Amino acid sequence: MVFDYLFLTFAALMCLLPLINVLAVSLSSSNAAAAGYVKLWPVEFTLSSYQYALTKPQFTQAFLISAERVALGYVITMVVIILVAYPLSKEKNVFHARGKYAWIFIFTMMFSGGLIPTYMTIRYLGLLDTIWVLVLPGAVPIFNIVLMMNFFRTIPHEIEEAAFIDGAGHFKTLLSIYLPLSLPSLATVSLFVIVNHWNSWFDGIIYMNHTYNYPLQSYLRTIIINPDLQSMTSSEQLVMREISERTFKAAQIFLGAIPILCVYPFLQKYFMSGLTMGSVKG
Amino acid sequence: MSTVNALSRKSSPRIPRQRRLRELPLHLMLIPGLVLLLLFHYIPMFGIVMAFEDFKPAKGFFGSKWVGFDNFVYMAKLPNMGSILYNTVFIAVLKIIVGMAVPILVALMLNEIGNKGFKRTIQTVVYFPHFLSWVILGGVLMDVLSPSTGIVNDVIRLFGGEPIYFLGDKTWFPYTMVITAVWKNFGYDTIVYLAALTNVDRNLYEAAAIDGANRIQQTWHVTLPGILPIVTLMGVLNLGNILNAGFDQIFNLYSPSVYSTGDIIDTFVYRLGLEQAQFSVSTAVGLFKSVISIIMVSLANYLAGRFANYRVF
Numbered sequence: 001m002v003f004d005y006l007f008l009t010f011a012a013l014m015c016l017l018p019l020i021n022v023l024a025v026s027l028s029s030s031n032a033a034a035a036g037y038v039k040l041w042p043v044e045f046t047l048s049s050y051q052y053a054l055t056k057p058q059f060t061q062a063f064l065i066s067a068e069r070v071a072l073g074y075v076i077t078m079v080v081i082i083l084v085a086y087p088l089s090k091e092k093n094v095f096h097a098r099g100k101y102a103w104i105f106i107f108t109m110m111f112s113g114g115l116i117p118t119y120m121t122i123r124y125l126g127l128l129d130t131i132w133v134l135v136l137p138g139a140v141p142i143f144n145i146v147l148m149m150n151f152f153r154t155i156p157h158e159i160e161e162a163a164f165i166d167g168a169g170h171f172k173t174l175l176s177i178y179l180p181l182s183l184p185s186l187a188t189v190s191l192f193v194i195v196n197h198w199n200s201w202f203d204g205i206i207y208m209n210h211t212y213n214y215p216l217q218s219y220l221r222t223i224i225i226n227p228d229l230q231s232m233t234s235s236e237q238l239v240m241r242e243i244s245e246r247t248f249k250a251a252q253i254f255l256g257a258i259p260i261l262c263v264y265p266f267l268q269k270y271f272m273s274g275l276t277m278g279s280v281k282g
Numbered sequence: 283m284s285t286v287n288a289l290s291r292k293s294s295p296r297i298p299r300q301r302r303l304r305e306l307p308l309h310l311m312l313i314p315g316l317v318l319l320l321l322f323h324y325i326p327m328f329g330i331v332m333a334f335e336d337f338k339p340a341k342g343f344f345g346s347k348w349v350g351f352d353n354f355v356y357m358a359k360l361p362n363m364g365s366i367l368y369n370t371v372f373i374a375v376l377k378i379i380v381g382m383a384v385p386i387l388v389a390l391m392l393n394e395i396g397n398k399g400f401k402r403t404i405q406t407v408v409y410f411p412h413f414l415s416w417v418i419l420g421g422v423l424m425d426v427l428s429p430s431t432g433i434v435n436d437v438i439r440l441f442g443g444e445p446i447y448f449l450g451d452k453t454w455f456p457y458t459m460v461i462t463a464v465w466k467n468f469g470y471d472t473i474v475y476l477a478a479l480t481n482v483d484r485n486l487y488e489a490a491a492i493d494g495a496n497r498i499q500q501t502w503h504v505t506l507p508g509i510l511p512i513v514t515l516m517g518v519l520n521l522g523n524i525l526n527a528g529f530d531q532i533f534n535l536y537s538p539s540v541y542s543t544g545d546i547i548d549t550f551v552y553r554l555g556l557e558q559a560q561f562s563v564s565t566a567v568g569l570f571k572s573v574i575s576i577i578m579v580s581l582a583n584y585l586a587g588r589f590a591n592y593r594v595f
Contacts, residue, residue: 004391005400011388012407014465018426021433025425036431084315087308095308104316108323110579114568116555117329118322125321137322140315170307199415202530206556217417224421225534246431253421260413268406272473 019257026050026251030244049251059255061212062219065131066198069215073135073197074190080139081148081189086174088145089152109142115206122207133207134200134215141196144189151185152178188270191263198259220256224249333566353566362545369456370546373527376460378520384464385471386513390505392472393479405476408469416466420534423462424449455540462535463528474516475509482508518586522579525571547571 017040024042025033027050032043053059087095088102112118118137127133155178163173179186204218211222328343333353335346357363388408395401411419426432427448435445448458486504495503529548536544547567555564 001394004394008388008391008395008400008404011468012404015408015411015469017433018422022422022425034431036436039433039436080315080318083311087311090308095305097305097309101312101316105319108319110576111327111572112323113326113329114565114572115551116332116561116565116568117326119556120329120332121322121326136318140318140323145315169304170311174311195413199413199417201415201417202533217415220421221417221534224417224424246425249421250425253418253425256418256421257414264410264413265406268409272405272409 022250022253026247026254028247030247033246033250034244049247050255052248053251053255058212058219059252062214062216065134065213066216068131069134069200070194070197072131073138074194076135077139077141077144077193077197078186078190081141081145081193082174082179082186084140085145085148085152086170086178089149105140105142105145108140119206128207129209129213134197134203137203138196138200141193144192147192148182148185148189151182155181184270191267191270195260216256220252223252330565330569332562333569335562337562337565339561349562353562354570357563357566357570362541362550365542366545366547366550369543370525370527373456373459373532373544373546374524376456377463377528378517378523380460381464381467381471382513382516382520384468386475386509388468388472389475389479390501392476393505405469405473408472410469411466412470414466416530416534419462419466420531423535427458449535450537450539452540452543455536455544459528459532459535459544463531466531471516475512478509478512479505514589515586518582518589521582521585522575524578525575 020040021038024038024040027042027045027047028038029044029046032038037043084105088098088105090098092098113121122128122133122137127136159177159181160173163177168176199217200215201217201221204213204215205221208214208218211219214222331343332346334348334350335343336349336352337343337346392401392404395404414422427434429435429445429447429450434448438445446454448454482505486508487500490500490504525547527546527548529546529552532544532546533549533552536549548571551564551568551571554560554567
C-alpha cells in the first residue's frame with residue numbers, strides 16, 4: 001500500500017518536474033543556465049527572456065493568428081459537429097438513410113488521400129496562406145462527432161416524440177430540446193475542439209508559405225526546434241548577453257504552455273469526463 | 283402497434299412522402315459536414331493517381347505520364363525502405379505494449395488508494411502532459427534530455443554514469459521515443475482503465491477473500507480477468523495503429539543522425555513529398571501505408587466485434 005503511494009507520487013512528479021525545470025531555466029540568467037546551476041528553482045532571477053520573447057512582433061502576430069483560428073474554428077467546428085451528430089444519432093426507423101451516411105463519415109477515419117494529394121487539393125482550392133486552411137479541413141472531427149452522437153442517443157425518445165406531437169420539426173427539436181439538455185457534453189467537446197486548435201502546428205507549417213502567417217505553435221516550432229538566430233539585429237544581440245538561446249527557448253516553451261496551464265486545473269473535470277462519456281457503453 | 287409497423291415498413295404506399303418530408307431536415311443538417319468531407323477528404327483521394335504516374339506539377343494529373351506500379355517498385359528498391367518499415371513497426375509495437383502496460387499498472391495502483399483527494403490529484407497531474415503539443419513537449423524534452431545541460435543527465439552524472447545522448451544516439455532514439463510518448467499519454471489511458479476497474483464487481487473480491495486469497499492473489503484472479511475485456515478491446519483497436527509510430531513526436535525530435543533507427547513511414551513521406559518534391563513516390567509510399575492500415579483497421583474492428591461485442595457506433 002505504501003509502495004502504491006510512493007510509486008504514484010513518483011509518477012506524478014515525473015510529469016511535473018520537467019516542466020518545472022524549464023520554467024526555472026526561463027526565469028534564470030544566461031550564465032546560471034549555461035553553468036548548469038538551475039535545477040528546480042531559478043538562479044539569478046530575471047524576466048528578460050520573457051520580455052524579449054513578448055516584445056517580438058512575430059510572437060504577437062502568431063498569437064493573434066492562433067486566437068483567430070481558435071475562435072473561428074470553434075464556431076464552425078461546433079456547428080458542424082452538432083448538425084452531423086444529431087441526424088446520425090437517430091435510429092434507423094426514424095432516419096432511414098442513417099447507416100449509409102454513417103459509413104461515409106466513418107470511412108474517412110480509415111482511409112485518406114495522403115499528405116501530397118491533400119496538399120494539392122488545398123492548393124487548387126486557393127486556400128494556401130489563408131485563415132480558412134487552418135479552420136476548414138479539420139471542421140469535421142469524426143471522433144468528437146461520435147462522442148456527441150453517443151450523448152444525443154442517451155436522451156429519451158419520449159422527449160423527442162412529445163416534441164413532434166406538439167408540432168416541432170427536427171430543427172426546432174434540436175435547438176430547443178437537445179442542445180439545452182446536452183450542455184455538459186457540449187462543454188467537454190468544446191474543450192477538446194479548442195485545445196486541438198490551440199495545439200495544431202503542422203497545418204500552419206505546410207500550408208503557409210510565409211512565416212508571418214504562422215499560428216502560435218508553428219511559430220514556436222521555428223524558435224524551439226529549428227532556431228534561426230542569424231537573423232538578429234545588433235540591438236537584439238545586446239539583449240542576448242542577458243539572456244541566452246537556452247533561456248529564450250525556455251521562455252517561449254513556457255509561453256506556449258501557459259494557456260493550457262491556466263485552463264486545465266479549472267476544467268479538468270470536463271477533460272476527464274470526456275473519456276468515459278459514452279465510450280464504455282459502446 | 284400495427285400503425286407503427288405500417289409507418290416503418292419501407293414499401294408502405296400510404297404515406298411515403300410525408301415520412302420523407304419529415305426526414306428532410308435531417309438530410310439538410312448533414313449537408314455542411316458532407317460538403318467539407320467531400321472537399322477535404324474525398325477529393326484528395328483522387329490525387330492517389332499520382333502514385334501511378336510520373337507526376338509533374340506543370341502537366342497536372344491528366345498530363346503526367348502513366349507508369350503503373352513503377353513508383354512502388356522504386357520504393358521497394360530504396361536502400362532505406364527496409365529500415366523505415368522496421369523502425370515504424372518496431373516503435374509502434376513497442377509503444378502499444380508499453381503504452382498499455384504502464385496505464386494498467388498505474389490504474390491498478392490507483393484503484394487501491396482509498397484517499398479520494400490523493401487519487402484525484404494524481405489523475406489530474408498525470409493527465410496533464412497529454413494536452414501539451416509535441417512542439418512544447420519537444421522543446422521541454424530537448425532541454426531536459428540534453429547531454430550537456432539537461433537535468434536527466436545531471437542525475438546520471440550524480441550516480442557516476444556517462445551522459446547519454448537520448449535524442450542524438452541512434453541506439454537510444456527509438457526507446458526515448460517510446461518512453462516519452464508513454465510519459466505524455468499514460469494519464470489519458472489510465473482514466474479509461476480506472477473506469478473499467480471500478481466496474482469489477484466488489485462481491486467477487488469479498489468471495490475471494492473469504493476463500494483465503496491475499497491481495498496479490500485477488501488481483502491475479504479477480505481484477506485482471508475483470509478488465510480483460512477492455513484490455514483486449516484496447517489492444518485490438520490499437521492493432522489498426524500498427525503503422526502509426528507517432529509522426530508529431532518523431533518529426534519534432536528527430537534529426538539526420540538518427541534517421542537509421544528513427545525514420546518512420548510518415549516522416550519519410552513528408553521529406554520525399556514536401557522537401558524533395560518527389561510527389562509520385564511520396565504518394566506511392568503513403569498509399570502503401572493507407573492500404574495496409576485499412577486492412578489492419580478492418581481486421582481490428584472485426585476481431586473486436588467477434589470477441590468483445592464492440593461496434594464502432
